[in-house]
Amino acid sequence: MEASEALVGVIPHSVDCDLFKEPVKKRRRSHRDWQFQAFPSAEQSALKEYEKLECRTRRILSNTYQKLIQSIFLDDSVPSRLKYLINRLLALIEKSPLEPVYVGFLGITGAGKSSLINALIQQAMFLPVSGESVCTSCIVQVSSGCCEQYEAKIHLLSDQEWKAELKDLTKLLHRAEQSGEEEVDTWDRDDAVEEAARKLQVLYGHGAERRHYEDLLRMKPRVRIPTTRTITLKAEEAAELSVKLDPYIRTQRRDWDGESTETQIWPLIKYVEVILPKSALIPEGVVLVDIPGTGDFNSKKDEMWRKTIDKCSVIWVISDIERVSGGKAHEDLLSESIKAYQRGFCRDIALVVTKTDKLDLQEYLRERKMGNQAIQSQREAVLQRNEIIKLQRSRILKEKLKRKLPADSKVLEASDLVHTVSAHEYWQQALLTEEESEIPKLREYIRKRLLDKKRRLVTKYVTEAFGLLLLTDTFNSEESLLTEQLNTGGLRQFVEEKMELLEKAIEQCFARMKQPLQTGVLVARTSYRRILGACLVRSRGNQGFHQTLKAVCLKNGVYASRTLARIDLNEALSQPVYDQIDPVFGGIFRDGKPAAPALMQHIDAFKHSLEERMAEIGDRGGWKQDGYKRSFLIQEHGITEKVKGSITTMLTLAAPQGDGLYKELADVQSEQKEMEKLHRSLREVAENAQLRRGMQDFLLRMSPSKAGPHGTKL
Secondary structure: HHHHHHOOOOOOOOOOOOOOOOOHHHHHHHHHHHOOOOOOOOHHHEEEEHHHHHHHHHHHHHHHHHHHHHOOOOOOOHHHHHHHHHHHHHHHHHHOOOOEEEEEEEEEOOHHHHHHHHHHOOOOOOOOOOHHHHHHHHOEEEEEEOOEEEEEEEEEOOHHHHHHHHHHHHHHHHHHHHOOOOOHHHHHOHHHHHHHHHHHHHHOOOHHHHOHHHHHHHHHOOOOOOOEEEEEEOOOHHHHHHHHHHHHHEOOOOOOOHHHHHHHHHHEEEEEEEEEEOOOOOOOOOEEHHHHHHHHOOOOHHHHHHHHOOOOOOOEEEEEEOOOOOOHHHHHHHHHHHHHHHOHHHHEEEEEEOOOOOOOOHHHHHHOOOOOOOOOOHHHHHHHHHHHHHHHHHHHHHHHHHHHHOOHHHHHHHHEEEEEEEEEHHOOOOOOOOOOHHHHHHHHHHHHHHHHHHHHHHHHHHHHHHHHHHHHHHHOOOOOOOOOHHHOOOHHHHHHHHHHHHHHHHHHHHOOOHHHOOOOOOHHHHHHHHHHHHOOOOOOOOHHHHHHHHHHHHOOOOEEEOOOOOEEEHHHHHHHHHHHHHHHHHHHOOOOOOOOOOHHHHHHHHHHHHHHHHHHHHHHHHOOOOOHHHHHHHOOOOHHHHHHHHHHHHHHHHHOHHHOOOOOOOOOOHHHHHHHHHHHHHHHHHHHHHHHHHHHHHHHHOOOOOOOOOOOOO
8 A cells, every 4th residue: 555655546626527527518618718719710629639639639648547556556565657657647737738838028117018008908098008197017917718707916015025125215315314415315316215205104104214114014004915815806897807906906106195995905915916807818728917117126026026037938118119228227128038048948039119100290200301201191101100110120129139139949930020109099990900019919929929939839748648658568477578688788878878969968058158157257257347337327416316326225136116227246246258159158049950069969968878778779679659758768868967867767668668667557558559559640630730821821811901990901
């Protein structure tokens, strides 16, 4: 019982019991119908086929797992290779079907992030739009789900997280008092101190900014804080939830004394989740993330700000048309996006220019020196300017990406690095059509990203499951064991030799970092004064800025506020090092076309040599379904340490066990045959999807042109 208990001999909780029943329940079928309603019919069919493949694969794995567990349930000891196999089955069964596609909207206050999200979800004014006195005060995640209602969850800082910030806030404020300045004036002159004071005033009332940390700990906040540190809001309609949610995600910058009870809790809010019911526009599995542009003074919130950027597979840097030409804040956000791409999870970056309908026609014509010859209307001028901006900003962005990323990075091959959108015209259509607002184009991009991710994950999942099912056959095999080939000058020795070569190749890859690293350190040492000076420059004078410097020191070199550009002295001082090593580092871990310094080239060479040797031995020794077993083995390999640690177990699994089998296991032949059919159908599903997509594109091209806002032909 001991060994079997360790293997958790029960049906995994994550496996839906409906998977074992045929036909599928009507409830699940209706869920699938609305789940894919955001997609055109051709894409819906492909998604349904992929989901069916995944669901059937999970059912087969569950059946196999139960059979194997039942066959060893009363055994006192189980061979390690069998434990490995059963645990791999369990891991595949409990594997999440599809990680969400996070689309990050990164921009400064007023850039148009919330307006853009509102347009994408077809809910005007759902999220607060920045004005003179308000802005979105925290990270807001918007997704669609299976619920019938609109729902929002407001997550608050834990008690310990708030106490840590409270200590920092009181330190900053008391240092300001000790500076000898007049207290009232200090609040008005310095952003860091002003925001710190206001947080305490909002939560504890007037005079709280002058109290000590211990005093504030004993005070009761003006607003009730739930013990769960989560506030849940529900509503039948979007407008109703928007009204309820509004006070929590808006930050009132002035006249704080008139704030509602809900608004008074904003300093404690960590992030907000909004779940829309059954969206016909944004598919389930997509999360739109409104990310404030500068981070947060609170360490936990600031850490979450950076982690949120890192988990986005798509980052859209949002800039309105009047600020698209640059500015430090815009450049900082673009650099932050490129760093997220370098860190590995982000796969696409684009610049989204908002408010493109804002244009003074006479001024535009004068700047372009065109008179009235070519442009006859404001609409024509807006469309022309959009094309000019796309060409100019795409070239600039691509040059910046080329300096930071390997030349074969996939993002450099993107056809659309810049989008020009107008949420206002999407709703009004006074100048532009719905299509010309480019909101539908962004929705289509999101759908394609999700479809592509689903296809890749299901293909990998089915292939891995098939290889694993084939390995179970080796435990009941009566074929001769490949002992001689494995132990005497055969595959084991071959693998050890190849691993030594791989290890040397990896060392050579990283040796290329040494010289750029040394150069970067030298540049950083000689330029630190200039870098610090650039970080500390203020566009509106230096009055009171020494308090912000104190905040920077208090937060170990990092300061983020809602009004100033983010200050990160550590990152700025180390940037010369990254400038030198980024191209080399990117070359090592490039994911595009193979090149000499790329790490993957050496790992692929190792895999191919192993596959060839396994095929050679398999032909002599009679391994069944050799190709699929090899594919599974290759999926399991990591870099040298992981290879060394698991190669013996995997090679033993791949070979027929013969006399080494301690007992006969359950028969899983039927599961293997069914899994083989699913694996063969992968290609058919992909071909069908491609055919449907081609037909859909053909019909769109053959359809009549759409008319403009006032009946004009486009």
